[in-house]
């Protein structure tokens with residue numbers, strides 16, 4: 053498989069400066085492959101996106117901290133993610149992908165390495181299977197650690213996932229808004245179903261990320277802003293935000309990360325909302341201890 057490069061080398065400087073302590077709460081690292089090989093089951097083969105590159109981007113964009121989410125191309129071996137957290141001098145925490153049979157000792161080692169949650173991925177183009185029963189078992193095992201669950205799914209399976217989500221005893225964070233069809237607009241069926249989920253489940257949060265993936269219009273993402281600003285205002289204490297650098301699989305519409313930061317100002321329009329989204333909310337999940 054040819055190696056793919058899915059990020060721009062010199063993103064623009066955002067026009068806006070995030071508040072002190074701001075967390076880019078959804079990023080990944082890839083490799084470096086020579087040290088941390090990709091999973092044999094990986095569905096894509098990226099170029100190296102190293103911790104040093106991530107930290108340079110963090111500083112360039114004006115963020116203080118990162119949450120590094122284990123990318124599917126590294127399978128359940130979290131060594132590359134842990135390496136990046138270790139190199140961050142306390143400025144990164146992480147979300148792991150684990151073999152659901154993982155034991156308590158291994159979970160405690162991940163905790164010591166800065167992991168505070170586990171991710172369940174339901175995208176068929178990224179993973180071969182997603183065993184719900186096993187996921188529920190391991191979700192119950194991480195609950196006493198104070199961790200949460202991150203779930204990545206697309207809008208077409210939201211309805212069928214509800215019993216599964218209800219069996220998870222922790223906070224749940226839905227990646228990229230559960231990938232609604234943004235073209236339906238702010239009152240479309242997909243986003244209405246998603247709001248109904250959040251309204252009836254106070255433990256469910258979402259990342260208001262991914263304009264580059266979800267917006268048919270493209271930059272400056274007016275369609276995304278119209279749908280997502282009401283979400284930030286309705287659930288101000290249950291939203292996180294991230295660039296999603298290095299943008300796995302975005303080979304055609306690779307975003308400028310500076311432009312993504314400027315979208316923030318338009319979805320979180322007061323200082324209070326910005327502080328919750330970028331500082332207070334991620335602190336509660338990732339820097340509580």
Ligand SMILES: O=C(O)c1cc(C(=O)O)oc(=O)c1
Pocket residue numbers: 122123124125178227265296300301
């Ligand atoms: O939509 C994607 O392709 C994607 C992939 C991954 C991953 O491979 O982990 O993570 C994301 O947040 C998004």
